Amino acid sequence: MKNLRTHAVCVCLSLMSICSYAQSNTRPPLNEPDYNKPRLFNNLPERIPFSVTNVTSLFNASIGAAVDLGLSDTVPFTMDGEVIATSFSDKVQKLVVRSSNYPGANMTISKVTNNDGSVSYHGRILSIKHGDFYELQKSIEGYVLVKKSFYDLINE
Numbered sequence: 001m002k003n004l005r006t007h008a009v010c011v012c013l014s015l016m017s018i019c020s021y022a023q024s025n026t027r028p029p030l031n032e033p034d035y036n037k038p039r040l041f042n043n044l045p046e047r048i049p050f051s052v053t054n055v056t057s058l059f060n061a062s063i064g065a066a067v068d069l070g071l072s073d074t075v076p077f078t079m080d081g082e083v084i085a086t087s088f089s090d091k092v093q094k095l096v097v098r099s100s101n102y103p104g105a106n107m108t109i110s111k112v113t114n115n116d117g118s119v120s121y122h123g124r125i126l127s128i129k130h131g132d133f134y135e136l137q138k139s140i141e142g143y144v145l146v147k148k149s150f151y152d153l154i155n156e
Contacts, residue, residue: 033151037131040102041147048075050136050143052121055109058083059093067097071145079107079125104129109136126153 051073058067065083070076078101085096091113099105102125109123121143123136133153134145 035131035151037129037150039132040105040127040130041125041132041134044077044147045075046147048072048077048134048145049141050121050145052143055095055121056111058095058097058109059086059111061086061095069097077145081107099125102127124153126150 049072051071054070054073058069061067061083063083063086067079067081067083069079071079079097079099080101081097081099083095084098084106085094087094093111095107095109095111097107097109099107104127105125106127107123107125109121112120112122114120120138121136124133125145126133128150131150132147133150135148135153137144137146
């Protein structure tokens with residue numbers, strides 16, 4: 001009987017060691033990042049001053065409304081397309097615009113009314129088919145669109 005128990009323990013230990021070896025994954029992940037994706041905004045600068053006044057009227061637009069929007073007063077950067085989604089709550093208004101002049105790109109802007117009554121904006125212009133995007137950030141001089149790499153945001 002002791003021999004049978006010893007054999008059973010040996011079999012269990014060998015099975016556990018085989019299973020633990022099978023768990024080590026030295027192969028790369030299923031989706032390798034493609035750092036050679038084409039750049040959508042190659043012809044635009046790294047930082048673009050953002051005109052909040054041009055965007056505020058869009059928060060009242062209905063879904064399907066055509067958009068021809070100048071995003072900056074100093075740089076010729078326009079977003080043409082249509083409103084594909086809007087969302088309103090007490091303190092947050094959201095807007096999504098599908099671009100027609102930058103294929104595959106969507107602009108998402110959120111307008112947040114803070115508890116003290118001030119308003120802040122958050123947003124991105126992003127295409128999953130391309131290797132760059134713009135993120136809306138607050139700076140000393142106002143809001144600025146900052147160009148970033150797609151894989152700064154997404155990790156596959």
